[in-house]
Amino acid sequence: MRSGRGLLGTARRGAVARLAAPRAWLMSRFFLPRRVGRTARLRYAAVLDGQTVNLHALLPHSVPLPERAAVVLSRGGRRHLAEARVYRGPAGELLMDAAILMGEEVGGIPAGPGRWKLGLRTYTGGRSRSVALLLLEPPVPYEGPTKPMTVSRFTGARYRVGRTITGTARIVSSAPVPAVEVSKVHMSHAGTTVDFQVLGTEADRPWVEFVAAGRQIRQPAQPLGPGVFRTEVPLERMQPRSARPEHWDVVLCQEAGPPLRLGRRLHDVRNPRRVFAMRSMAMTPVGLTPMIVQPRYTPAGNLRITCTRMPEAG
Template sequence: MTTSIAKHATSSGGTEAVPRGPRALFAALRLRLMLRLFVPLRKNRTAQLRYAAVLDGQTVNLHAVLPRSCPLPDRAAVVLRRGRRRHLAEARVYQGPAGELLMDAAILMGEEVGGVPAGPGRWKLRLRMYTGHRCRSVALLLPQPPVPYEGPTKPMEASPITGARHRVGRTVTGTARIVNSAARPAVEVVKVHMSHAGVTVDCRVLGTRVDTPWAEFVAAGRRIRQPVRPLGPDTYRTDVPLDRMEPRSSIPEHWDIVLCQETGPSLRLGRRLHDVRNPRRVFAMRSMAMTPAGRTPVIVQPRYTPAGNLRVTCTRMPEAD
């Protein structure tokens, strides 16, 4: 039964991947109910979104066609509603080439970046139109969810400023909504400074607070504790201890960097807030030959793993073997 319902929902225009098991049955029933009942019933009474996506991790872009019964308003706004809380964002309604009314909106999310102060949760979307002293509102219907695209880049999954996550979804009746989530605990690499004198790493903490942290450089069977110094709110710098990272053989040694604290979890340094599919290739850094004081020369190569973790590879200079 689950398989047949899932197939029917997909053939009816749904593009969402439905997992197997009890959740698959619920998701397939929900999708079938939406596409076969609610969307057709509400089609002529709602503004239908032709495009809805979060492109930069924090700006919701909307484009919709309005019902024929709507007059051209003097001004319009998109209403974000969750329970009794409401926020308004400016929208533009205009006449299209075929005489239809169209709506465009770009909603910046997050009070920290000067946008809509909508916190975590599911926020339903409606279009409110003003003509003189009259006001009319219609729901924003999302017949099709955003479709992921292929290529070297992907949609931003989180705000590059705050780390908060925003995605476009829809209710069981097809109404569009924005689902906001707080930033996941992470340590984002801000900059890697390389010179012949050494390597330093700047990072910022997202989604959590750390108390008197320190850095640990971890390789196979080795662990080096290194102090960090604050640069600003939740921003820190640490020096790479190259004088203690000399390879024990001709085999390169790979060092991961972890931000630690006494009472909270340890977090690995990396780059998470980006839209590239291959951070190792796109964020590539040059290698450099360095000679720590009193040590043999080594080749130092900071790089990012496919998962986005920062890793420092140290290799003995061939002449040193």
């Protein structure tokens, strides 16, 4: 049976999909034609590294070359300014470039969750002028081994470029989803060590569980810094009980809050299993039969450690 929250989310997505076509028609046929000559047109707008918004725009002929300029992010009564560069192009046209770092935690714009409209403000002497930033076409995902990075690898916050129904560009900021991001996996003949960072939630007296079919190993989570932990598991405790491979999933548990799988999700690669592949190792725990240990990431990005008896071990 589906939860009330799940049904509400499905209904909301259905309503958004039904409104998409008439919204696009209204924008392209009514609002955009009336604004093109009076606004700065964004030729490029994208979030490249998960938290830096890159903008390139063509300004209208009515705007003179200013002494300085800034991109304005506004939402309700709140405003934030980010430095912009306005200059003459090769044909004499006026162009604008800006790279806006998002996130107070990394020294950027403290724009919390919500939709932030983008505008341009130019300054000459003691006078200023505001120009709307128009996004005619939304960003198109590119092909290749990587994809656009829309999640901050430092905070887990999400940023994407969008536009209002009138075509004004905006940044949609979303709070980080609770997750546990693996930063390092180290294997030795003594055991497996995993370093990880907890994002989007406060870890409440956490511990780590290595879970296989019918088996469970509870290990401490040792703090290394704010939100950063390390866990270790001895290999002798992961010895397979039969000739069949045993697959161990790694889960962060805490006193309050749901368990969270350890994995790698804050990346921009399309094939994480291949890019983040780790070599297998033949191990012989003291007093036990040899085995092969293979850490890897599942298609969903979860960390999984597979332990298999060596064929000659019987």
